[in-house]
Amino acid sequence: MNTSQPPAATKRIVILGGGFAGVYTARYLEKLLRPEEATITLINRENYWVYQPMLSEVISGSIGLANVVSPIRRLCPRTNLVTREIEEIDLANKVVTVSPGFRPRQLLLHYDYLVIAVGNVTNFYGMPGMLENAMPFKTLADAMVLRNHVIRTLEEAEVEQDAELRRKLLTFVVGGGGFSGVEVIAEINDFVGAVKKNYLRLRNEPHRCVLIHSRNRILPEMAEPLALFAQNTLRKRGVEILLEERLAAATSEKAILKSGVTIPCKTIVCTVPSTLPLVIQDLECAKEAGRLVTNTSLELKDYEGQVWALGDCAVVKTVSGDRAPPTAQHAIREATTAASNIAAAIRGGSQVQFTFEGLGTLASLGHGAAVAQILGVKLSGLMAWFLWRCIYLMKMPGLNRKVRIATDWMLHLLFPPDLAQTKLEPERGIQNQHFQPGDLVFQQGDLGDSVYVIEKGECDVLREEPDGSQKLLATLKTGDYFGEMALLSDQSRNATVRARTAMNVLIIPKGNFDKLRHSVPAFGEIFRELARRRREENVKSERPRDLVEE
């Protein structure tokens, strides 16, 4: 990297994170400093910046995928962009370690001045099954995955004959009633409603959209009358809103709420809760609830003049002492403050303080409706929706994107939303899964597509008798394997398996299982031996021969 060997007088500025805070800091630094004064390097996992306020529009396709993001190289043409993961920040030695690329070697970046703006990440700690079954909604990839998943559920519901499974496929649950959650449920509801008519069997079937929020009203950042207007609008459009509830756990078949209520569904989106990235958790410095503590010049405590922290990973307080909320408008003002102060540190000069108090808030409620609260004025309905679109379009940097988004919106008014499902998932790999007591793992007669290892919990192996009754064949517990017989003999399942307690399993799909047992014979032997023992036990227990496989 040329950032590592600048001329002696040239300072090295490293910015961590490519969200509003990081990208705007780089943009202001490019304006404030001459190339010979400082090199600017920005590290971000992606090579683009996400325009978060419009991200939910990707779900319905009302904005094209690529138009809701902007390449960081074009936004900050003089900045060295490193598209890797940040692995370690060493404040004492002033060096940042980033992840390897095509070759398994790490890269070290030395800095004179550091800006930490890494944001936060979704965290499902303490919520069983959420990691495996709930989808986060933060990145462009998240939005694409959700969009394709929703289309897949419609495709499957169209073919599915089981009425119960069809209802699950047509139920969409979103956790969190903040801006993001409200916009996501509104978009899903609009999109499913609009494209359902292209499905011959679904066009007359109802779909169910549920928004779950922990407080007694949604949109806590807005004034109560606007939040109530938003609730009414969403409910009129068919969205169920469950207040004073939380997502507590999930399986592949249902969402489980804190009250014990379960919602059978195949789609769970979670927009809360969030935590700090690991690299911040590992950092030893002053923190408040995990967030980095800064002064009003946005300098990190104990590293003044060297490190600035801003955005969602920092506690930023204005001169009046209030905490700045984690919104785009605040992040942009924090970026100007930090950039000015870095320029002052390089050139000498006095530090400026962060004084921004916010201009207002906006939330879209789907096509043709929004709520807005701007400089004290409250607006709702179609007017607010126009305002929402105008304000966010104006704030999108660059003429290119502005024109493209305006064009997308126009075409979206003229033509129905697109429903092409881009299947990008490669072969399914080894994964974890969570089951609640009573959940079916698989049913007798199903195709054998995976082997299961119980990491924690117990399950019953049952045989479905011709008269419809079930006979308990065995109970398996932590450390046991099952499902290998159908895979080894390439037949369908010869028993039903049902969770007895809450159970976590490791699922090894057939493709991986076959690769492993062919290349590592000792691995296959573990399961062949088990299958042999099971067959013997079955014969001993006088199980009818025709149910014994291989």
Place this chain on the structure above:
Amino acid sequence: MNTSQPPAATKRIVILGGGFAGVYTARYLEKLLRPEEATITLINRENYWVYQPMLSEVISGSIGLANVVSPIRRLCPRTNLVTREIEEIDLANKVVTVSPGFRPRQLLLHYDYLVIAVGNVTNFYGMPGMLENAMPFKTLADAMVLRNHVIRTLEEAEVEQDAELRRKLLTFVVGGGGFSGVEVIAEINDFVGAVKKNYLRLRNEPHRCVLIHSRNRILPEMAEPLALFAQNTLRKRGVEILLEERLAAATSEKAILKSGVTIPCKTIVCTVPSTLPLVIQDLECAKEAGRLVTNTSLELKDYEGQVWALGDCAVVKTVSGDRAPPTAQHAIREATTAASNIAAAIRGGSQVQFTFEGLGTLASLGHGAAVAQILGVKLSGLMAWFLWRCIYLMKMPGLNRKVRIATDWMLHLLFPPDLAQTKLEPERGIQNQHFQPGDLVFQQGDLGDSVYVIEKGECDVLREEPDGSQKLLATLKTGDYFGEMALLSDQSRNATVRARTAMNVLIIPKGNFDKLRHSVPAFGEIFRELARRRREENVKSERPRDLVEE
């Protein structure tokens, strides 16, 4: 499926495949038959139809991702679409088996009339390492994956310090000089050339685009003067064209040609060769070079009046006895013929014969250049390019797509191409890889990120001595494992591993390895035992202690 229980008089038509042939057959059948005469069901892996002639434009983003495809449900509103894989065709019992969806149960579809139009698939048989390292180019997902891969190589080249690796990252190889290969290399060349200036270090570095073709000139379907014009145009734009050559093998670091020439690169696209899908290979009926044999009414031999075969999976001959080439214009005419004949079979009436002889051919050579040969007239350059765009825009069905594509083209003329890389790959799973003799598997000092199992071949384990020499520690062969020591002790590689012969390995990434050894202790034991033996051998061979890990 409601197609399974139609009123007694209603016939069940099942169409396999959603390419030009399948979708146009459904469209014509919807026009020819009343709903009470027949139900139409189409089975396709995707819920969209790909407009193949424009697919390569996705690479540069000159057409938005979603605009190069069209939802089949909108193209054929009366057709039941089943978005699953076709697993088996049973001609005797008139039933098609499709893959399971969310539940592991297969679905059976009975038919009275069957249309087989499943196309062909990419096939790397007999070409070591191609499956793992070469990218096909057939589906929308292929185009997206290629686009994102190209952007990733640019991002990595920008950061990479090793000049040799940087050259590999900036080399792009395409196999096959037919329409698809020519359009892909032209698009990659245009795209890389256009976005390179946004990369501070790459803007002055050359990139290399190589097209490999087996004959003595590219575009064999076109007249020689046009093909030579195309070769000249591409070469003037910087594309290297290697004639009378073929891709023979590939590793993650290079393409290996039939002549023995190797091209160090990180991007290989293969547009040849192709084979028939497994479901056709398994079918017992009359075939010619694997393709289904039909008469001039497009009926499958021995199943006349029941089964029609068309498109790239069938041998279609016109009344003049020539074989119809596998192009879109022919597929569309085959579809009208098949649809008319099915309608005649239902209502009674005489069969029509396939007589279309082709209107001409077109190939795009990148921005502002193309070659065309239409109704005997030959055109090249800018005029041909305009013609190419006009003809294909006109042929795109539906006003919606026409407007969207025209808009995309206009915006593409005004603004630079987009370069956002949408990272969608989940955690890397268990995979195969191929190495050629002398290839490095990993180097001493690399991060330990995987365990390797040798499926076939031999490799040397070498220690890099401080004086720069290498000491041979061991030679491993088929069935041996290596790389486990760094994973078990979480350190970097303590030796270099280099392939001694051509070698196939199974790679188990750290994430999967750790999951397996924690859940299946016997699996971890296999490797712990091996690591223990290796340490003992190292100590015995008086290897310096400080190089022994764990």
